[in-house]
Amino acid sequence: MKTLRRRQIQDKIMEGLLVVSTITILIPLLIIIAYVVYNGFGALNWSFFTEELGSPARAMQGQPTGLVHTMIGTLVVDFIGLVLAVPVGVGAGIMLSEYPEHKLNPILRIMNDTLNGMPAILKGLLAFALIVKPMGTFSGLAGGVALAFVMIPIIARTTESSLMTIPWSIREAGLAIGLPRWRVVLSTVMPAAKTGLVTGFLIAFARAAGEAAPLMFTSFGNNYLPNHWTGMIFGPVDTLPQRLYSLAISPYAQWHQMGWAAAIVLLSFVIILFVTARLLTRQKNY
Amino acid sequence: MENKVKTENIKSSAMTTTNEIETTVEKKETSRVRMEAKNLTIKYGTNVAVRNLSMPIYNEKVTALVGPSGCGKTTFLRSLNRMHDLTKSAHITGEVLLDGNDIYDPKVNPVTIRRKIGMVFQKPTPFPTMSIYDNVVAGLKLVGIRDRKLLNEVCEIALTQAALFDEVKDRLNAPGGSLSGGQQQRLSIARALAIKPEVILMDEPTSSLDPKSTMKIEDLIVELKKKYSIVIVTHNLAQAARISDYSAFMYLGDLVEYGKTKKMFQNPEDKRTEEYLTGKFG
């Protein structure tokens, strides 16, 4: 027989344990952010945003170097990925949510979840085999395709769930006045779910923007801006996550500093995307 | 040593429940007040749900709380075993006495109160991952009772009292969720009975059940009142008339009328009660 007192002490102990473990876990995670912010802002300077990286000698001789080509490259590759991923993801999301009777849906759902759980590096290998090998060169396009593979399952899922939140009665109302199904979806359901759809795109974009693994052997990396803009798509391109990795494992102290700078830029980029996405969903609730 | 005595006590009191003769012999004065609400006011934020309510709850009687939805009857019921402690916004003034002691006294622990005042909810709430057996003895295991023999006995007694034993005796290890809705509700009642409460609160216990299961539960309530005080919230006036000894009619947070069920249903004093009972509103 446990006395009430013992049970209450046990209750308090458990509560204490929960509080303590929450704090002890949150602290190191906050320390990471603090370090990145502190070191990153310390390492940022103007030429970081205006100059190319060049050879290591350039940094070691104290000449101005930067990652302007990396940031442009990141935007190019990320947007290629988004443009490729949105139609596929949205189409699959529509199939799952608007045609729930379709026979392929269970397979599609399992496959989509599985793809979402697949390591991003495998998506890089796939893009390598599908794009880089036939083209014979690393390219921004291949990087974009690899990122699209990362984004597609996320977009499919968020599209499905945000379309599902629209009540069926709205669809039935449309069908009842004689609109065909496709018209109901495009002009009634999709606009109503607009915020949810955009939030999904942002989340997928943010997730892909932080990925380095799929880019290592697709867009590969480049120390310079290409001579012509087409080089951004058909030639090797630098991207922030992949450059950050290369800088961090390089033997040069100056490059390590630039690595911190790249880290804060990448972190800010990703977090701004996420916060925007969260603010959008919050707005929807009011 | 002391532990053993306590265990014996539980055991013996569990045994006596089956012993109908003993209960009738022991039967105290018929209308002893078991619980009493005094000037009870319950607010959610600024919204008054129950206003200045006072009424007794008699021992070994069924007291029915009736009234249109939103009249505060469930809110009142939940205040009787301090379930409102779980809702941050709820604010309670006044007293609720159990055997003369205020259960809202700061020194009183709600956990102890809830062991004396059991509760059955609108939806059947067996713990779905536990077996039928474990569901029934869940309350006993909480206080550290591990004695298999005792647990078996209490389980059988509680299930018998809840008129469920014959239906489930061969599959006590089946999960609680595998029963039908009516059986699940009787399992919930058995679980409440197993910890030997003094009062049982029932919040529309039959509203999610089919007529046949409802009948069974009603019979059960009539049977249980020989031993326990029962407070039941119901939407179903016929049910209140069938099973309750006392009735309270609540309207917009006020206790409009309280009295013997028979009298209230045949000859209500208040106009609002009469209108409600004759189906003019609600």
Add this chain to the structure above:
Amino acid sequence: MNESTKEILERPLHGVYRWWGDRVFLAVAVILGISIIALGVTMAWVLFREGSMAINEFGVWGFMKGRVWDPGVNFVFGALPFLFGTLVTSIGALAIAFLPAIAIGIFIAEYAPRWLGGIIENLIHLIAAIPSVVIGIWGIFVFAPWMREKVYMPVFLWASENAPSLLPIIGTPIGYGMTTATIILALMIIPYTTALTRDAIRQVPKEQREAAYALGATKWEVIRMAVLPYARGGILSGAILSFGRAIGETMAVAMLIGNKNTFPFSIFGPAATMPSVIINEFREAVGNLHLSSLMAVGLALFVISLIVNLIAAYIIRKHSITGGQAV
């Protein structure tokens, strides 16, 4: 009804509205949906095709059981070290992360006042959004040196004085190695496990909690008796999905594990995982057999991830609870 409305209603419907609009729309959606299925199938097929050279050379089991990875001299490739490294770091990370993550999940869902729970939850989401490489750079320049100074060196020095026989198991304390990678992995999956735990706990109906309270349970007893058992399927599958995350986590591990291709591994010493070896060698690999072997490692990673994901999906389905409510 005026004239113009009548006119509109009687006008013959445009083809798009009559029959082919719906078919075309559905066809497009289905083609896009099928392309996702095709993507998964293609991934398996491409990895198999590209890795087949290595598989033919060493055999499936020979490759998986091979203890030597030698791209420089003998061109012999065995994936066992990476399989081992991946499993040990992931299981270790899950073991470290599991209880704290559940604790935070319970704290947010059951104990914290709403405002505090909201803050912690947003913080968890924020941390989950940190790119792997960013955590990696912190690991390389801050965490690994710190661990070396404060943990590995003292243990190593103590062992060399008192228990020299342990030294091979402990390994060289360079800071970059299996333990560092495991701890970082644990930190990285905690937000994920926490979020899934919290989601699972949020699914527990209010009635279940109240039923436990009505039996005279204390708060912790309510959690243990009603909340956790109800949520166990979700929590378990969440843990398995987190394990899947850990298996596939690439960049931070590649930056911190020290990258040693061959056995023996030691506790503090360098090692490698399947993703880390692909990242480190794929760009520099020249020999066809080497490339193919890396692809075959990718195929093994694919199969393991597939199994882990399917197990998680199975557990969610098996443990989804319909009882406990009106039937």
